[in-house]
Amino acid sequence: MKKIPGFLLISWILILYTRSVSAQEGAVFRTRQDYYTTERSGEVMFRFPTELRGQKVKLILGLDSRTVVKLDTMAPADLFRIPLSISGLTPGHHELVAWVEKGQGSIELRTPLKILPPQANAVKIDRYTGSLIVNDLPWFPFGFYCYSPVQPTLAEEEVVRGFNLMSPYQRINPGTVKEREAYMDRCAALGMKVHYQLISIAGRGGIGSTHISGLSPKDRWDLLHYEVEHFKNHPALLAWYISDEPTGHGASPDTLKKIYEKIKSWDPYHPVTIVFMAPRQARRYAGAMDIVMADPYPIPRGSVIEVGSVTENLHREFRYEKPVWIVPQAFGGSEWWSREPDPGELRAMTYLALVRGATGIQYFVRKAPNGFPKSLVTWSECGKMALEVAEMTPYLLRGEPVPELQSESQGLWINGWELNGNVMVVVVNTRNQPRECRITFPKRCQAVNVEEPFEHRALTVQNDTLTDWIGPLGTQVYRVSSILPAAGDENLLEDPGFEDTHSYGVPARCYILTGNDRGATAFLDTRLAVEGNHSLRVTTPTADEGLGFSFFPVSLNSGQSYRFTIYARPDTMSWLPVKKTFWQRLFHINKDTPRNFSIRLGDYANYHFTLKPGWHEYTFYLTIPEGGGGQVKINPQLKLLGQGTAWFDAMSLVEDPVIGYRIDEARKRFTIELATSSEGVQLRYNIDNRLPVSSDPLYFNPFPVDHTAVISTGIFLGDSLLTYTQKSFSVHLAMGREPQYEHPYVARYSAGGRMGLTDGVSGSLNYLDGRWQGFNGQDMAVIIDLDTLTPVHRVTLGSLQVTASWIFAPLSVRVEGSADGTNYRLLGEVSSKTDEHTSGPVREDFKVELKGKPVRFLKIRAVNRKICPDWHRGHGKPAFISVDELTVE
Numbered sequence: 001m002k003k004i005p006g007f008l009l010i011s012w013i014l015i016l017y018t019r020s021v022s023a024q025e026g027a028v029f030r031t032r033q034d035y036y037t038t039e040r041s042g043e044v045m046f047r048f049p050t051e052l053r054g055q056k057v058k059l060i061l062g063l064d065s066r067t068v069v070k071l072d073t074m075a076p077a078d079l080f081r082i083p084l085s086i087s088g089l090t091p092g093h094h095e096l097v098a099w100v101e102k103g104q105g106s107i108e109l110r111t112p113l114k115i116l117p118p119q120a121n122a123v124k125i126d127r128y129t130g131s132l133i134v135n136d137l138p139w140f141p142f143g144f145y146c147y148s149p150v151q152p153t154l155a156e157e158e159v160v161r162g163f164n165l166m167s168p169y170q171r172i173n174p175g176t177v178k179e180r181e182a183y184m185d186r187c188a189a190l191g192m193k194v195h196y197q198l199i200s201i202a203g204r205g206g207i208g209s210t211h212i213s214g215l216s217p218k219d220r221w222d223l224l225h226y227e228v229e230h231f232k233n234h235p236a237l238l239a240w241y242i243s244d245e246p247t248g249h250g251a252s253p254d255t256l257k258k259i260y261e262k263i264k265s266w267d268p269y270h271p272v273t274i275v276f277m278a279p280r281q282a283r284r285y286a287g288a289m290d291i292v293m294a295d296p297y298p299i300p301r302g303s304v305i306e307v308g309s310v311t312e313n314l315h316r317e318f319r320y321e322k323p324v325w326i327v328p329q330a331f332g333g334s335e336w337w338s339r340e341p342d343p344g345e346l347r348a349m350t351y352l353a354l355v356r357g358a359t360g361i362q363y364f365v366r367k368a369p370n371g372f373p374k375s376l377v378t379w380s381e382c383g384k385m386a387l388e389v390a391e392m393t394p395y396l397l398r399g400e401p402v403p404e405l406q407s408e409s410q411g412l413w414i415n416g417w418e419l420n421g422n423v424m425v426v427v428v429n430t431r432n433q434p435r436e437c438r439i440t441f442p443k444r445c446q447a448v449n450v451e452e453p454f455e456h457r458a459l460t461v462q463n464d465t466l467t468d469w470i471g472p473l474g475t476q477v478y479r480v481s482s483i484l485p486a487a488g489d490e491n492l493l494e495d496p497g498f499e500d501t502h503s504y505g506v507p508a509r510c511y512i513l514t515g516n517d518r519g520a521t522a523f524l525d526t527r528l529a530v531e532g533n534h535s536l537r538v539t540t541p542t543a544d545e546g547l548g549f550s551f552f553p554v555s556l557n558s559g560q561s562y563r564f565t566i567y568a569r570p571d572t573m574s575w576l577p578v579k580k581t582f583w584q585r586l587f588h589i590n591k592d593t594p595r596n597f598s599i600r601l602g603d604y605a606n607y608h609f610t611l612k613p614g615w616h617e618y619t620f621y622l623t624i625p626e627g628g629g630g631q632v633k634i635n636p637q638l639k640l641l642g643q644g645t646a647w648f649d650a651m652s653l654v655e656d657p658v659i660g661y662r663i664d665e666a667r668k669r670f671t672i673e674l675a676t677s678s679e680g681v682q683l684r685y686n687i688d689n690r691l692p693v694s695s696d697p698l699y700f701n702p703f704p705v706d707h708t709a710v711i712s713t714g715i716f717l718g719d720s721l722l723t724y725t726q727k728s729f730s731v732h733l734a735m736g737r738e739p740q741y742e743h744p745y746v747a748r749y750s751a752g753g754r755m756g757l758t759d760g761v762s763g764s765l766n767y768l769d770g771r772w773q774g775f776n777g778q779d780m781a782v783i784i785d786l787d788t789l790t791p792v793h794r795v796t797l798g799s800l801q802v803t804a805s806w807i808f809a810p811l812s813v814r815v816e817g818s819a820d821g822t823n824y825r826l827l828g829e830v831s832s833k834t835d836e837h838t839s840g841p842v843r844e845d846f847k848v849e850l851k852g853k854p855v856r857f858l859k860i861r862a863v864n865r866k867i868c869p870d871w872h873r874g875h876g877k878p879a880f881i882s883v884d885e886l887t888v889e
Helices: 006-023 154-159 174-190 217-231 253-266 279-288 305-318 343-355 376-398 582-586
Strands: 028-031 041-047 056-063 066-074 080-085 092-102 105-115 123-126 131-134 137-139 142-146 165-168 193-197 237-244 272-276 291-294 324-326 361-366 412-419 422-429 435-440 449-452 457-459 465-470 475-481 510-513 521-525 535-540 548-551 554-557 561-570 596-601 605-610 616-623 631-634 637-640 644-655 658-664 669-675 682-686 703-705 709-717 720-729 773-776 780-801 812-818 825-831 842-863 880-888
Touching: 028 092, 028 105, 041 056, 066 080, 123 237, 131 376, 137 376, 142 154, 142 376, 154 165, 154 174, 165 361, 174 193, 174 217, 217 253, 237 253, 253 272, 253 279, 272 279, 279 291, 279 305, 291 305, 305 324, 305 343, 324 361, 343 361, 343 376, 343 412, 343 422, 343 475, 361 376, 376 412, 376 422, 376 521, 412 435, 422 435, 465 475, 535 637, 561 596, 561 720, 596 616, 596 644, 605 616, 616 720, 637 644, 658 720, 669 682, 780 812, 825 842, 842 880
Parallel strands: 142 165, 142 361, 165 193, 193 237, 237 272, 272 291, 291 324
Antiparallel strands: 028 041, 041 080, 056 066, 056 092, 092 105, 123 131, 131 137, 412 422, 422 475, 435 465, 449 457, 449 475, 510 548, 521 535, 535 644, 548 637, 554 631, 561 616, 561 644, 596 605, 596 637, 658 669, 669 703, 682 709, 709 720, 773 880, 780 842, 780 880, 812 825, 812 842
């Protein structure tokens, strides 16, 4: 065998090495998250090298020396997302290996899989979407830089606007650690996160954060170590910020990489960031950061488009690798910047960053109240966008791009994201003049409903094209749905799922009851919902000093039972540990504040519930006592007690149990149907006008009642009666017969229609319960046909007086009888015994005794006083009478 010349061997090795490197060009092979903790499954992102796309290949995926995936396929250009079971993997670093085989050759790729023990304040990165995962939820940082020491009220002033992040420029001096603890603790209580700046002892840069002089390299490392260890477990910590514009301050990639590796060895749970004024240099620093940031400041010398271009280039460079955050310009007036951006420019820059893939916004810079930016109008625009981005978060961080979206209009930048069959489209006008906006949707996006959610406009799509107008440097957001709105149910509450977004970002249909902590907040959250698209997120920074909610009033009927339900979920990261005294620590006294919330329904129910992890349903029953006003109007109230954050959704207040019925006029009987919307309970009943007991029969099927009776039904849990409802039914000769009316009743008060007077069920003391027929300024005069001559002993007509609502008792009730329907004679008349001055609802039953006189036709007239009396505030105007039930015995 001939000996191969050394130079030739070296040449072949170099060729093979070059081949190996070039063969991996364009390849992507990473875990979707930068690390996993309690997840049972993960995901691997894989894209074939450029030169293999379109060819038949075999993909083999191995994890720790075992094969987990084998795939024969035509290699596409798109990204593969391969599910991966990680259940049972021990904490530590595992290795994933991918072999791509084509013919006789193969390419090998490797990537780490990191498993860490769970930690309460962990922040993970979703490399596929570029989003952060905080407390298992996608989280869009939207905040600002600020100065140090932090203004005492700054955090609370800005969190109520919708900002969730702050990043103070600070000098890491051991003597000022208490200052940093103070603002960190306050941010944690408010639900804000802190982008923690270490630049004064790390990569330099920034404002007012120059290095501390006289420190040796060891002292600097020790100080950095202390700071990371001191705050790494703090609930407010989001990320470590190690360098501000390193290319302008001489911080080399190698230096920052060493700092990065040290910080990650001390705290692997939080990402590390660097911001660049020269984004093209960012790739050189890739090994020193987890999140790449850029701060283009184009106003007034440049164009807002620069922000979009910088974002687009960074997103393209670091896609599936690192999130991209943008620092929009929120300052100006000196140096290179002769003025601040106006609100339109700042809005355009922010939205251009979103359209081109930014998953974090951090304005430079905020000094309250009117330092930076000095225009409060401009800063208010930033707060508006904070709430808008919160509304869009699920689409921005979990949606799939819709690249097929097209616009014929020049100067418009557009992007869209699809989520759960819906599409959200964002459009930015980069020109300072209004323009027509025409968007063509792909055929698969069946646009049934199109709305502009922040302007509450409904739009139409014709031939897959949406046409609208957009203002100068304006933005538009369109939410496109292929699903029609669902029909309502029997819920008595208005907006029980917090879906009314007319005041977007905050709940509608309620008053806010403020406490003493000005930083307490209530926002709509689109990331979590039991039903619909929103939940209500409430943060109470100080125990019992947060916000309460008084919801839109509801009217409840006397004698009726109701079930109230609400879903709630706590944020287990948001409760701060209470600092204990020496004696509390010595005797192990638990001082933690309870994680409770309360629901109050007037004077009829006041319940406290202890929050349990995850979504849970919290339920109670209440019965409005008989008598009183017949109807009570209450404002349901909610309050988060203790300190922390919780979500609420799917409130419900319904009649429960419900007694339904059908009239069998021919047989003169009712068919009774009972129902409950409660689960896991039993429904028992009796017809004896008494409270239900555990020995009463269980309800399974509808049953007949052929005599006058009071039906009682109760909800039982085991042998315990939770609540009950009763309803009276009257079986009589006129039941189910349609009266002939001389005067029409008021449509609003129909008692269910023409059969309302003779349906066998009487109205309550609430004239709005739907059981009363109202006549305005006229008598009630009806004729009942009994078909044959029938002995009649008594005619009874119920009436209701509520003078505050201009309803008076009839002056009298007169009954006439006829055998032929033409010739009538007076059979009896009864005058009212109700004092017209009596306040509150008064029921009066007019009973006219007929002593068994045979008649076929009955004419019953309730005489209306016609006008309100002189002493009444409606004097001289028509008076009402309300009547029900007309009973013939």
